Amino acid sequence: VVLDSQERRKLDERDDRTFYDGPRYVTHVDEGFLDRLTDRYASLLANGDRVFDAMSSHVSHLPDYEFERVVGHGMNAEELAANPRLDDWFVRNLNEEPELPFEDGSFDAVLCAVSVQYLQRPEAVFAAFGRVLAPGGVLVVSFSNRMFPTKAIRAWRERDMDGRAALVTAYVDSTGLFDEPSVVRERPERDPFYAVVARRRA
């Protein structure tokens, strides 16, 4: 286990469902960040991949590839229904139910964009990410310094960007399912671009 019980706490402890009740058709980081994210996906993904976009919304930031299947997950059904890249999607509160409804090895890529700070049981969720990835499949967890502060866990709020990268790396390592993760750090004009990238162990 990476976090103690205090580090999992949020300032707003109310059910996350209440917070995500209404759709938000916004982007949560600046365009420099999103361009880098799409570029990174372009270099790591390929035509024909089966992609899972965890903690998604109305946008998935994917390059213009022909994927075999893109499945999205999030908290707001209206946002997910409006996302043009998703073939299929479901709503699930991962803080209550961290498992994923897929067979082992169902995906070539698992993506989690600017959302990891909201997970209160990240070890269990990352174990599920690893389980649903095929051997050699890639996990891409991106983040910046923006967040809904009342909904981010304490461990995230009290760390700087490199501390957050170390935290996400520890989530990955705690599963025992991935090769050594790499950390991407780029500094666009405003919102710093960070991504932890890890391959499912063969």
Ligand SMILES: C[S@@+](CC[C@H](N)C(=O)[O-])C[C@H]1O[C@@H](n2cnc3c(N)ncnc32)[C@H](O)[C@@H]1O
């Ligand atoms: C800042 S948005 C990012 C959405 C999307 N990945 C993007 O790039 O625009 C945070 C997302 O985290 C997800 N999320 C927050 N709390 C969650 C929870 N308890 N369980 C599952 N997903 C959650 C929601 O889907 C929400 O849309």
